[in-house]
Amino acid sequence: NCRKTSSRGRSVVFCPQWDQQPKMAGSSVFRPGLFNHKVAIVTGGGTGIGKAIAAELLELGCNVVISSRKAERLEAAAQEMRQQIPPSSPACVIPLPCNIRSEDEVKGLVSSVLQQFGRIDFLVNNGGGQFSSPVEHMSYKGWKAVIDTNLTGTFTCCKEVYTAWMKEHGGVIVNIIADMWKGFPGMAHTGAARSAVDNLTKSLAIEWAVSGVRVNAVAPGTIFSKTAMENYKELGPNLFKMSVPFSPAKRLGVPEEISSAVCFLLSPAASYISGATLRIDAGQSLYRSMWEIPNHSAWPKAPDGENQEALKDLLKPQSKL
């Protein structure tokens, strides 16, 4: 019983569950049926953040296509999500394998979705990732794999969905990026790619406004899921554990804390929002960097002068200043 009418006679989007804390996995704060008969593509929709987005969209009545490279894992995720769909819901979930690094595969994905559903209302560009490495040890191939996935893959998905459907019919796109606001030392390839997607989001919001297409981005902080952790192999557990103190929340986020924001941006409640990037990071991007700089004396010397002399005095062990 989530339908309410506001004082101006409008049917409101949000549910009374707002005041029930906390939001549970699989319990959207939005009105059930909000996305009935809509169609969404969620790349990387079989794991972690993408799986939570797909599950919440399904709960809201949306037909969801989950897509990524590993067909078996996608199929298993779709089976699991089907168990959660109430019999009365018009929603369905289908897995369609696609490597977003291949333009042909993305074209194939978009045309299959249009063949099966006849429309694409939402695109969530979530598929992607990176490995951890300082730039000096990064190979050209490794750099290119990350740029091709996160930047070019996002470009290709946006362009294909737009030209094949949204240009004529409108729609909403959400790009998942990352906390790269202070650079991304240790993962510079993904920092560069996500920063570029932040900018691409703004360009598309303007170029495609004429078609009624809204384009926004979501920049998560450190979000724990088993699959995200496993990507970093033996480094994974420590990487996520040592991230905790860098969050002002003093805990990591979980995928269900990203999915509600994505659903909001896709919903009519966000009808005047385009070209925006929403940071969902408990303030992490405003706080400390994880990159440690050891003490060193490699920096160029400051110019000589009275200020430099005073500074030297200040830093003397017995300084009286």
Ligand SMILES: CCC/C=C/C(=O)SCCNC(=O)CCNC(=O)[C@H](O)C(C)(C)COP(=O)([O-])OP(=O)([O-])OC[C@H]1O[C@@H](n2cnc3c(N)ncnc32)[C@H](O)[C@@H]1OP(=O)([O-])[O-]
């Ligand atoms: C905690 C922080 C916040 C968390 C943020 C998250 O996003 S969590 C979510 C995290 N989830 C994800 O990130 C999920 C998705 N991520 C991925 O699929 C991969 O990370 C990918 C994007 C690099 C693609 O990889 P792929 O195998 O499909 O691509 P490929 O076969 O075409 O060539 C790859 C080339 O890249 C290089 N290289 C690769 N790994 C390493 C490494 N560990 N070490 C060094 N280098 C590495 C290597 O050069 C390799 O070529 P080689 O030497 O083999 O000839």
Ligand SMILES: NC(=O)C1=CN([C@@H]2O[C@H](COP(=O)(O)OP(=O)(O)OC[C@H]3O[C@@H](n4cnc5c(N)ncnc54)[C@H](OP(=O)(O)O)[C@@H]3O)[C@@H](O)[C@H]2O)C=CC1
């Ligand atoms: N977890 C975190 O802390 C953060 C995550 N992010 C980003 O959020 C997104 C989701 O990550 P998360 O859920 O945490 O981690 P996961 O590793 O669980 O998800 C990554 C997903 O992307 C898919 N994917 C990777 N490469 C491709 C490709 N070439 N084509 C299609 N799909 C692909 C993977 O599926 P498959 O292997 O089957 O292709 C997988 O489903 C990623 O872009 C990630 O980088 C951003 C900031 C922080």
